[in-house]
Amino acid sequence: MVDLRLERVCEEASKLFISKGYARTQINYIANAAGISVGSIYTLFTSKKAIFDFVLKCIIDGNYMGNNMALPIKESDFASLDGEILNVCKELSENFEKHILDGDDSYDFKQMISDVFDIISRYGVAFLIFQSNGSDSGVLYAYYVQFRKLFCENVEKYVYNFMEKGEIRRCEFPEHHARLILETLSWWGMHVKYDAFETNTGISQDVSKNVAMDALLHAYTI
Incomplete structure (x- = not known):
């Protein structure tokens, strides 16, 4: 079952990376937009770069969000x-x-x-x-x-x-x-x-x- 928090992070992080840019988007901005605590977002992702890569992966692979993923998601998960x-x-x-x-x-x-x-x-x-x-x-x-x-x-x-x-x-x-x-x-x-x-x-x-x-x-x- 898809973790709805991951869906919200993907959607809101996408908007922020477009409107503010990666460099000016902070983890707490993503957490606030997704309606979760900063502490909770770190149980889902190890870093902002991991979120960035996760967003791109979800875009190019429409089935990726439905996969069982070990949390927290990390940068090394996207080596390819x-x-x-x-x-x-x-x-x-x-x-x-x-x-x-x-x-x-x-x-x-x-x-x-x-x-x-x-x-x-x-x-x-x-x-x-x-x-x-x-x-x-x-x-x-x-x-x-x-x-x-x-x-x-x-x-x-x-x-x-x-x-x-x-x-x-x-x-x-x-x-x-x-x-x-x-x-x-x-x-x-x-x-x-x-x-x-x-x-x-x-x-x-x-x-x-x-x-x-x-x-x-x-x-x-x-």
Whole structure:
């Protein structure tokens, strides 16, 4: 059975690492936000770094929270985390790019923006944590920068491809429209929930996806 305290720590620590940054987030901030005592949090984790790694592990492995874990959770529990995150980045990039490489004509604009939204909403917490904590994320930040660059390039490739097929309207500056599409999906997929000025709006991911896709489909499809 999942320890509900771990779920609360994961959720609240994620928000703090995004809003305040790792360096300025203290253990007592996390404990207070999660509604537990500082003493209790040290029965769950040995350090702030262990919490940081735990958060990232939970993001990349959706089943991890349900595992039986020996407490307190420590940094050494995540010795392979860097490699796991690198593998996730590679797999996401390869799966997203394969439709272009394979010449898959059945892959359309609607499916592409749906896939982009799903990736962003699934891993957006990690993306925002890396963006807010470049110097504290070490090699993980480098992985993220490389992944983001390739991801943006692939969105641009798809935009050019869909234009050539006549599936979306021709744009004067396709590379900038690719960025607009990506930023729109990023806003609704992660920013509106975690670091927008108007946070805690209660908008579900399903509603966010519907709004973003409706706007983009009406803006670009012929």
